[in-house]
Structure formats: C-alpha cells, structure tokens
Amino acid sequence: PGLSYTWIFNNTTLSVEEDNRRFVSQGTGNLYIAKVEPSDVGNYTCLVRNPAAEQSVRGPPTPLTLRSDGVMGEYEPKIEVRFPETTYAAKGSSVKLECFALGK
Numbered sequence: 001p002g003l004s005y006t007w008i009f010n011n012t013t014l015s016v017e018e019d020n021r022r023f024v025s026q027g028t029g030n031l032y033i034a035k036v037e038p039s040d041v042g043n044y045t046c047l048v049r050n051p052a053a054e055q056s057v058r059g060p061p062t063p064l065t066l067r068s069d070g071v072m073g074e075y076e077p078k079i080e081v082r083f084p085e086t087t088y089a090a091k092g093s094s095v096k097l098e099c100f101a102l103g104k
Contacts, residue, residue, distance in 0.1 A: 002050060004051070005029035005046060005048055008046075026096075045060070
C-alpha cells in the first residue's frame, strides 16, 4: 500500500492519463498497451515510488520490438481480472476495480 508506479519510455515519463491505448495498473505496476504501433517501439523502465519511505527504485529497461510475422505468441484472447477476495468501501467513497481484455 502506498506504492505508486510510473513507466518511462526512452527516458521520457509516459503520460498514460492522456493516452487511450496505455494503462498502468496501480495494483500491480503492470503496463498494458492496446494495439501496439511502431511508435511504441523502444525501451520501457518502471519507476516505483514509496512515499512513506521517501524512496524510489528504477528497474532495468525492457525493450519492446515489433514482430514482423504478426504472431501473438502466448497471448490468446482472455479476460484478466485480479479482484481482491473482498473489497470494502465507505458509503460515498470511490473504489477502482481493474479488468483487462487481452489478445487479438
């Protein structure tokens, strides 16, 4: 709890709030990209911040390349859901649940 995740693309912070194709899960830190385009090719680095400890850790860069054969690999169509077993919320508060449709 309290951790925040930011992704850096080619040494520039991704502004996923303004992008309908990319999303960062604040539950897992995973970066999801819908319909990868040639402009997405490059190096992605995750930055994890812990405000309570006043620390940040930057992971190693992960390169993204495009396959020319159009093969999806291991990603068959599926729904990715990681809801907690029980979610509690106070009346009038907001709760964020993440659900992703993956695949072709």
